[in-house]
Amino acid sequence: MKRPTIADVARRAGVSKGAVSYALNGQPGVSDATRQRILAIAQEIGFNPNSAARALSGATSNAVGLALCRPARILGIEPFFMELISGVEAELSARSYALTLQVVASPEAEIAVYRRWWGERRVDGVLVCDLRIDDRRLPVLAELRLPAVVIGGPGEDGGPDYVWSDxxxxxxxxxxxxxxxxxxxxxxxxxxxxxxxxxxxxxxxxxxxxxxxxxxxxxxxxxxxxxxxxxxxxxxxxxxxxxxxxxxxxxxxxxxxxxxxxxxxxxxxxxxxxxxxxxxxxxxxxxxxxxxxxxDIPAYGAHAAGRLLAAIAGQPLGDFQDETAHLIPRGSTAPPRQP
Amino acid sequence: MKRPTIADVARRAGVSKGAVSYALNGQPGVSDATRQRILAIAQEIGFNPNSAARALSGATSNAVGLALCRPARILGIEPFFMELISGVEAELSARSYALTLQVVASPEAEIAVYRRWWGERRVDGVLVCDLRIDDRRLPVLAELRLPAVVIGGPGEDGGPDYVWSDxxxxxxxxxxxxxxxxxxxxxxxxxxxxxxxxxxxxxxxxxxxxxxxxxxxxxxxxxxxxxxxxxxxxxxxxxxxxxxxxxxxxxxxxxxxxxxxxxxxxxxxxxxxxxxxxxxxxxxxxxxxxxxxxxDIPAYGAHAAGRLLAAIAGQPLGDFQDETAHLIPRGSTAPPRQP
DNA sequence: CTGAAAGCGCTTACAG
DNA sequence: CTGAAAGCGCTTACAG
Incomplete structure (x- = not known):
């Protein structure tokens, strides 16, 4: 099966490839009637822009990276990460962004992954977890100018945006x-x-x-x-x-x-x-x-993802203090037995 | 910071871009000495091939997709998926492949994701979980000729490769x-x-x-x-x-x-x-x-990922029966109390 | 064994 | 408002 390209859409619509691009991306430069027609044709023939071509033309890669630095047995059993990822995903897919996930063995490996992602233009930005004291990842991200949002904080001035909870x-x-x-x-x-x-x-x-x-x-x-x-x-x-x-x-x-x-x-x-x-x-x-x-951990992830997309668009929203966890008393707490 | 390109490597090595490409990809066409020199220079200036350019030139996207169709609260608490992902990851990153993850709400949404990934050339293949009776995803993957490995089986003849356990x-x-x-x-x-x-x-x-x-x-x-x-x-x-x-x-x-x-x-x-x-x-x-x-769930994931990479390379390895789960008796089983 | 060149499918100034 | 064209950074036949 041959994938339809922008040229196929242009041919059927009787316009140039440029016009199709403008119509698809909501840019000015095409009349409203033409835009509607182009959109309809794209939909009809199931056109999806080739993400590689898009990324190569200087646009974004439409992917966000998340590197997780925890051993498999801990990642598996901690519901936190999967819930976080679910929330991140929900926000990203609503905006047609993909999530690129990588499990790494050490902070050094994580930094190497960031450098590679940057070099490969694989991702437009990254979500950073498990912040450490004097975290070495932050200077690297700054040096690469890779947009980032840190999950957990609060952060200092001048760094990336933080999403945190008190x-x-x-x-x-x-x-x-x-x-x-x-x-x-x-x-x-x-x-x-x-x-x-x-x-x-x-x-x-x-x-x-x-x-x-x-x-x-x-x-x-x-x-x-x-x-x-x-x-x-x-x-x-x-x-x-x-x-x-x-x-x-x-x-x-x-x-x-x-x-x-x-x-x-x-x-x-x-x-x-x-x-x-x-x-x-x-x-x-x-x-x-x-x-x-x-x-709400999924919401926490969704907020972080939303902020990252804003940072990628060049409009960092600043730190965000998410909901403070609240106590839910259940059966495991009671007054101590009198001695 | 400017990303180094293949032209930068070529210039410093005093060869053509083509030669650099051959050297980097282990293709014949360059002498061994030249290859070594090119590799050293690439390493030195921190060159990573632009993944978009690579994908656009007909090569692969070097990414594999995994769509998960379970509610967030179940994904989070089931250690199975995170362990599986860890194993998949281990195999993929050893081969410089990225994992693109997407959480979907329904089988229909999952099919739409596959179509989009295919149209965008986002992934070279997919890992399929939670096979259903008369699964509608399989015909779509076959129609798109999107390489796939199904986790769980056994499978029928003529379909994608399966990795399964008895x-x-x-x-x-x-x-x-x-x-x-x-x-x-x-x-x-x-x-x-x-x-x-x-x-x-x-x-x-x-x-x-x-x-x-x-x-x-x-x-x-x-x-x-x-x-x-x-x-x-x-x-x-x-x-x-x-x-x-x-x-x-x-x-x-x-x-x-x-x-x-x-x-x-x-x-x-x-x-x-x-x-x-x-x-x-x-x-x-x-x-x-x-x-x-x-x-060993991570190993299960790693096997599936390895088979998928083979299928992507055009050399499907056929179904693979993984280790059968074995019983580990612990404290929750004993003879029933006599009535 | 190496170099020059076409081409992948988009985006985006630049003319009309 | 629209079209023709350059260019992103690779890969890969094709000549030499």
Whole structure:
């Protein structure tokens, strides 16, 4: 089957290729009647402009890149990324943009991917996840002048646009709720150290605990995996002065923690309360269901994608503070059992 | 920053653009010494061939498409897809291919995406998931002559290549194991009806149960979601003659089922045994950990991607039967409690 | 083994 | 408002 080209449309419409191009792209230069006729013919013969030819003529590639730097086993189990991608996709496909996805093994590999994408003109811009302290990717993107939107922040001035959500406020809501229930010894199982939002949460955790006058405020670091979450939980629950409530940086670790508590003969929530950050359907699959910090992840992705398209069009919209996660109390939190 | 082009490389090497192209693509037509020199210069100035120009010159687009037709909430929670994508990615990036991902709402939308990709020359081939009975996508792909590999099978003659795994044998292993433990009333919570592999499992379930002389063999249909899995489990466990073992078509439903059993005051595994199809890390996060049918999903994806690249190169390798899932017994299965 | 040239299918100034 | 033409950066026959 031969693909129809712009020349086929032009021939059938009795106009030049240039006119077809103008009509298709909504440019001035053709009369309204001609435009309608051309559009109808293009539709009729199923014409889609060759994306390579388009990109080569200096237009955009109509693709956006997303490089993910997490091991497969963590990517698979974290509902966050798939939900984010779904949202990104929804926005992109509404604007006829494609998403080019690449899983990379290290930040260096990710930078190499950006350079290659840029050299190949594969993508018009990129979405950046998992921002680190002093992130080396940002200077490279700036050097290449590759439009970018960072998911997670807040950002500094002069960099790319950020789409972010206030982690500190969300964490404060959790801690105030636990304190209101009567908890005084609260621990946190944090995500991968070195990630920007992990550090923000760690700082906020300390600050809010001090403000609320809490005695014991341990943060144990992990890597977001269930195994690490389980290990951290085991350590916390084995200590002499064990916490009565634990906050986890993601839902996978919270579920692992719940399982460890049960395995150690503790009852959730009366012996230990559990709160999960990120509320995927997983939280409602377990028994008891998990109290969680919830927010609309697909929408978060869609906002980031929308901002990126604006940046690509040369009209960066500036940073965007997305909805703050809100606490959804479920069966895994309750007042601590009186000693 | 100006992107280096093939002309820049040619100038610095003192050869024609054609020679550079031959050198870069491993074609004959340049001496070995010249080739080495050209390669070194390309490397040095960070040259990456413009993918649009390449695609336009009749070469390939060096991209492969994957359209996913599942709601966001199911995509997010099913570790299967992310693991599959990781494997696909690993194979593609080793061969410098990009993955273009699109989430679609319906099979019709998916067909439209294929037509558009083909018209735009966006991708050189596609990976097809979730095959249905009388799948309408296949004739369209054949009509467009768009190379394709179907993930899941087995396939019929004359179609695209399939990469598949023997579901019947895996299911037989599960049922024989449960029967050996002493179970006689075994139920199954199946996946989305209409999907090819769901139907294969349903037929196999009936056949194996007959062969083993089992009395009660109920299959309840669902949609792979935790909610549906929970609902189906509640119905099964409320029946007068409730099953002593339940096999679930994915791990998410199995976890939901475990939670329902606990909520109904039943003990797993002594009151009811649970087996999950697909063994993601989730299965080991819950308590008791789930007995599961395990196989290497990233490898499955990698095999499919490798076959697709072969098909794109015009050398389809034929159907490929991947590893059969094997049973990993864990804490969720045991002999039924004596009545 | 190498160079000059056509051509892929668009977009976009430039004339009319 | 429309047409003819150059040009994007490659690949690939075709001469030498």
């Amino acid at each position: 982690e500190s406020v969300a964490l404060a809501e959790v801690l105030e709720y636990l304190v209101a229930l009567g908890h005084r010894r609260i621990a946190r199982v944090g995500g991968l150290p070195g990630l920007r939002h992990t550090e923000i949460r760690t700082q906020a955790f300390g600050a809010v605990c001090r403000r609320l006058g809490l005695e014991r405020t341990t943060t144990v670091s992990s890597d977001y995996s269930g195994e690490e979450g389980a290990r951290a939980t085991r350590r916390l629950l084995s200590s002499a002065d064990r916490p009565t409530a634990i906050v986890y940086d993601n839902d996978v670790m919270a579920i692992a923690g719940l399982s460890v508590a049960q395995e150690m003969g503790l009852t959730v929530p009366s012996d230990v309360s559990i709160v999960a950050w990120d509320d995927s359907p997983l939280c409602q699959l377990v028994h008891p269901s998990l109290t969680a910090l919830s927010r | 579901e019947s044998v895996a299911l037989a292993e599960v049922l024989e194991y449960l029967v050996a433990l002493g179970h006689r009333r075994i139920a199954r919570v199946g996946g989305l009806p209409g999907l090819r592999h769901t139907e294969i499992r349903t037929q196999a379930f009936g056949a194996v149960c007959r062969r083993l002389g089992l009395e009660r063999t109920t299959t309840v249909s669902s949609d792979y979601s935790g909610e549906e899995g929970a609902r189906a489990t509640r119905r099964l466990l409320s029946s007068a003659d409730r099953p002593t073992a339940i096999v679930y078509d994915n791990d998410v439903m199995a976890i939901a089922g475990l939670s329902v059993a606990q909520e109904m005051g039943l003990t797993v595994p002594s009151d009811v045994s649970i087996v999950a199809w697909d063994d993601s890390p989730l299965c080991q996060l819950v308590h008791p950990s789930l007995t599961a049918l395990s196989r």
